[in-house]
Amino acid sequence: xxxxxxxxxxxxxxxxxxxxxxxxxxxxxxxxxxxxxxxxxxxxxxxxxxxxxxxxxxxxxxxxxxxxxxxxxxxxxxxxxxxxxxxxxxxxxxxxxxxxxxxxxxxxxxxxxxxxxxxxxxxxxxxxxxxxxxxxxxxxxxxxxxxxxxxxxxxxxxxxxxxxxxxxxxxxxxxxxxxxxxxxxxxxxxxxxxxxxxxxxxxxxxxxxxxxxxxxxxxxxxxxxxxxxxxxxxxxxxxxxxxxxxxxxxxxxxxxxxxxxxxxxxxxxxxxxxxxxxxxxxxxxxxxxxxxxxxxxxxxxxxxxxxxxxxx
Amino acid sequence: xxxxxxxxxxxxxxxxxxxxxxxxxxxxxxxxxxxxxxxxxxxxxxxxxxxxxxxxxxxxxxxxxxxxxxxxxxxxxxxxxxxxxxxxxxxxxxxxxxxxxxxxxxxxxxxxxxxxxxxxxxxxxxxxxxxxxxxxxxxxxxxxxxxxxxxxxxxxxxxxxxxxxxxxxxxxxxxxxxxxxxxxxxxxxxxxxxxxxxxxxxxxxxxxxxxxxxxxxxxxxxxxxxxxxxxxxxxxxxxxxxxxxxxxxxxxxxxxxxxxxxxxxxxxxxxxxxxxxxxxxxxxxxxxxxxxxxxxxxxxxxxxxxxxxxxxxxxxxxxxxxxxxxxxxxxxxxxxxxxxxxxxxxxxxxxxxxxxxxxxxxxxxxxxxxxxxxxxxxxxxxxxxxxxxxxxxxxxxxxxxxxxxxxxxxxxxxxxxxxxxxxxxxxxxxxx
Numbered sequence: 001x002x003x004x005x006x007x008x009x010x011x012x013x014x015x016x017x018x019x020x021x022x023x024x025x026x027x028x029x030x031x032x033x034x035x036x037x038x039x040x041x042x043x044x045x046x047x048x049x050x051x052x053x054x055x056x057x058x059x060x061x062x063x064x065x066x067x068x069x070x071x072x073x074x075x076x077x078x079x080x081x082x083x084x085x086x087x088x089x090x091x092x093x094x095x096x097x098x099x100x101x102x103x104x105x106x107x108x109x110x111x112x113x114x115x116x117x118x119x120x121x122x123x124x125x126x127x128x129x130x131x132x133x134x135x136x137x138x139x140x141x142x143x144x145x146x147x148x149x150x151x152x153x154x155x156x157x158x159x160x161x162x163x164x165x166x167x168x169x170x171x172x173x174x175x176x177x178x179x180x181x182x183x184x185x186x187x188x189x190x191x192x193x194x195x196x197x198x199x200x201x202x203x204x205x206x207x208x209x210x211x212x213x214x215x216x217x218x219x220x221x222x223x224x225x226x227x228x229x230x231x232x233x234x235x236x237x238x239x240x241x242x243x244x245x246x247x248x249x250x251x252x253x254x255x256x257x258x259x260x261x262x263x264x265x266x267x268x269x270x271x272x273x274x275x276x277x278x279x280x281x282x283x284x285x286x287x288x289x290x291x292x293x294x295x296x297x298x299x300x301x302x303x304x305x306x307x308x309x310x311x312x
Numbered sequence: 313x314x315x316x317x318x319x320x321x322x323x324x325x326x327x328x329x330x331x332x333x334x335x336x337x338x339x340x341x342x343x344x345x346x347x348x349x350x351x352x353x354x355x356x357x358x359x360x361x362x363x364x365x366x367x368x369x370x371x372x373x374x375x376x377x378x379x380x381x382x383x384x385x386x387x388x389x390x391x392x393x394x395x396x397x398x399x400x401x402x403x404x405x406x407x408x409x410x411x412x413x414x415x416x417x418x419x420x421x422x423x424x425x426x427x428x429x430x431x432x433x434x435x436x437x438x439x440x441x442x443x444x445x446x447x448x449x450x451x452x453x454x455x456x457x458x459x460x461x462x463x464x465x466x467x468x469x470x471x472x473x474x475x476x477x478x479x480x481x482x483x484x485x486x487x488x489x490x491x492x493x494x495x496x497x498x499x500x501x502x503x504x505x506x507x508x509x510x511x512x513x514x515x516x517x518x519x520x521x522x523x524x525x526x527x528x529x530x531x532x533x534x535x536x537x538x539x540x541x542x543x544x545x546x547x548x549x550x551x552x553x554x555x556x557x558x559x560x561x562x563x564x565x566x567x568x569x570x571x572x573x574x575x576x577x578x579x580x581x582x583x584x585x586x587x588x589x590x591x592x593x594x595x596x597x598x599x600x601x602x603x604x605x606x607x608x609x610x611x612x613x614x615x616x617x618x619x620x621x622x623x624x625x626x627x628x629x630x631x632x633x634x635x636x637x638x639x640x641x642x643x644x645x646x647x648x649x650x651x652x653x654x655x656x657x658x659x660x661x662x663x664x665x666x667x668x669x670x671x672x673x674x675x676x677x678x679x680x681x682x683x684x685x686x687x688x689x690x691x692x693x694x695x696x697x698x699x700x701x702x703x704x705x706x707x708x709x710x711x712x713x714x715x716x717x718x719x720x721x722x723x724x725x726x727x728x729x730x731x732x733x734x735x736x737x738x739x740x741x742x743x744x
Contacts, residue, residue: 177429183423186390186423187422187494188415188416188417188446201431
C-alpha cells in the first residue's frame with residue numbers, strides 16, 4: 001500500500017514554520033505565563049500553610065455555609081498531612097493562571113459567537129477539535145514551542161479547557177429571553193449596554209457553569225502537564241507512575257481530588273444564582289433599616305394588590 | 313409635510329423573512345399569493361398602510377400568524393421593514409442610522425410586552441426607571457418619576473421587590489409603568505394583557521382606558537381577542553394572513569364587515585356591549601312641536617298609527633311625550649295647547665349608551681325608546697323590534713317587521729269619531 005496522507009508531516013512543517021517565524025511571540029507568551037504563575041505561587045505559598053487554610057476556610061464559610069468551611073479546612077489539613085502542601089499550591093497556581101487565561105479568551109469568544117451565526121459556525125468545529133483531541137497531544141508541540149517547564153503546561157491547559165467556557169457563554173447569551181432583549185432595544189439602549197445590563201447578567205448562571213467546567217478541566221490537564229515538567233501534584237503523580245510508587249501516587253492523587261472538590265464547590269456557589277442571592281441579601285439588609293420609618297406605606301396599598309396575587 | 317393630528321403613519325409596509333426578500337415583495341405586489349412564494353420565504357406583513365391619530369387607541373387585531381406582532385415591531389424598528397415606510401410624529405424611522413433610531417425609541421415610542429420582559433435582576437423601581445436611565449436622566453430624578461408612576465399604576469409599596477416576587481398582573485403593571493415613565497407620545501402594546509387571567513385582564517383594560525383618558529397617549533394595541541379590541545379600540549385594524557383587511561371603528565367592523573372573514577370573526581362578539589344606541593337607532597316616525605297643539609298631535613298620531621308621540625322644540629330638543637288618549641281628552645275639552653298634557657318622563661337615553669343598557673328602558677318606555685345627543689336633542693328612536701333584530705345579527709330585518717300599535721279600545725274610537733265629527737277635521741269615510 002503506497003497510499004498515505006502525510007498529514008503528520010504537514011502539521012510538523014506548519015509548527016516548524018511557526019517556531020522559526022513566531023518565536024518572539026511564544027517567548028513573550030512564555031514570559032507572561034511564568035510571571036503570572038510566579039505571582040500566584042508567591043501569594044499562596046509564601047504565608048504559612050495554616051494562614052492560607054484559615055483564609056480559604058473563611059471564604060468557604062461565606063460562600064456556602066459552615067459545612068463547606070469545615071470540609072475545606074479538613075481537606076487542606078489532610079494535604080498538609082501527606083506532605084503535598086507545596087505541590088498543591090503550585091498546582092493551584094497553575095490552575096488559577098490557566099483557568100484565568102482560558103476564561104479571558106473564552107467569554108469574549110462566546111459573546112462574539114452568540115451575536116453572529118457566522119462566527120458561531122466557525123467556532124463550533126474548532127471547539128470540537130480542541131475538546132476531543134487527546135490531551136497529551138497538545139503537550140508535544142507545546143514542548144517544541146516553549147521547552148520544558150511551566151509555560152507549555154499552561155499553554156496546553158488553556159487550549160484544552162477553552163471549549164466549555166465558549167460554549168456555555170454562547171448558549172447562555174442566546175438563551176436570554178428574546179423579549180427582554182427587545183425591551184432593551186425598544187427603550188433605545190445601545191447594543192453594548194444591552195450586553196452589560198441584560199444579556200450578561202441573565203446569562204450569568206450559564207456562564208458560571210462554563211467557568212466551573214473550565215476550572216475543572218484545567219485541573220485535570222494541569223496534572224497531565226506534570227509530564228512536561230510543570231511541577232506540582234502532577235509532577236509527583238508522573239513520578240509515582242514511572243517508579244510504580246503506589247503510596248506517593250495515591251497521596252498526590254487524593255490531594256488533586258480534594259483540590260478539585262474545593263474549587264468546584266467554590267465556583268458552583270457563584271454559578272447557581274448564588275451571586276445574585278448574596279447581593280439581594282445585602283440590599284435587603286440595607287432596606288430593613290429604613291423599613292421601620294416607612295412601614296405604613298406598603299400596608300396602605302396592600303389590599304388593592306392582594307387581589308392580583310390571589311387571582312394569579 | 314404632516315399635520316399634527318397624525319401620530320404614526322405606516323405606508324406600504326412589507327416584511328418578508330428568508331431568502332430573496334426584495335424579490336418576494338415585488339411578486340407580492342404583483343399579486344402572487346403569499347403561500348406561492350416558495351420554500352424558505354415567508355411574508356409576515358404585506359402592504360400594510362394606516363394612520364394613527366394623536367391620542368387614539370388603535371387596535372391591530374388578528375389571529376396568531378396573521379403578522380400583527382411583526383407589524384408592531386416594525387413600528388419601532390425592532391424589525392427592519394423589507395419595504396415601505398413608517399413615520400412617527402412626521403419623522404421617518406425606516407432606513408435611518410441606528411443611532412437616530414435609538415434616539416427616536418428613547419423619546420418618541422415605548423413598548424409593553426406580552427410576557428412583561430422585565431429585568432429579573434432589578435427591583436420594580438429600577439425596572440420602571442429603565443427608560444429614563446437609558447435616556448441619561450440623573451438617578452434621583454428618574455427614581456422620583458418612577459415612584460410617581462409606580463403609584464399611578466397601583467404598585468406603591470412594591471418598589472423594592474423583584475419582578476419574580478410579583479403576580480402576573482402586577483408584573484404587567486410594572487411593564488406599563490416602565491413604558492409610561494419613558495414619557496413618549498406613542499405606546500406600543502404587544503398582546504400586553506393576553507398572558508393575564510380574565511379578571512385581571514378586565515381590570516387592566518379599564519385601567520388602561522383611565523390612564524389614556526388622563527395622559528392622552530397614542531396607543532397601538534395588538535391583540536387576538538376581539539372583545540378586547542372592541543372594548544379598547546377607538547379604531548381597529550383587522551389582520552389576516554399578513555394583510556390588513558379592514559380598518560374602522562368597532563361599530564363599523566361589527567355592522568359593516570368588509571368581507572366574509574371579518575364577518576365570521578365578529579360573529580361571537582357581544583354586540584350589546586359594543587354597539588351603542590346611536591348605531592341601531594332609527595329616524596323617529598313622527599315628532600310634534602308644541603306649536604302643533606293637541607289637535608295637531610292627535611292628527612299626526614292618527615296618520616302614523618301611533619299611540620303616543622314625542623314632543624320636541626323646533627331645534628329638536630326633547631320636551632316630553634303625549635299619548636293619544638290624553639290628546640283626545642284635550643281635544644274633547646276644547647284645549648288647544650299641548651302644555652298640560654305633555655309628560656316629561658320621556659325616559660330617553662344618551663346616544664352613546666351601550667345596547668346592553670337599553671333593554672330595561674326599552675321595556676319601560678311607552679313608545680320607542682328615544683335617543684338624545686349631548687345637547688338633549690332627539691336624534692332617533694330605538695323600537696324594541698330593532699333591538700331584537702340587532703341581537704340576531706341582522707339589524708336590517710326590522711325594516712320588514714310591521715309595527716303593531718296597540719289597538720284603540722272601542723270606547724276611545726267612539727270618542728274619536730265624536731270628536732272628529734264635532735270639529736269637522738276628519739272625514740267620516742276615513743274614520744271608518
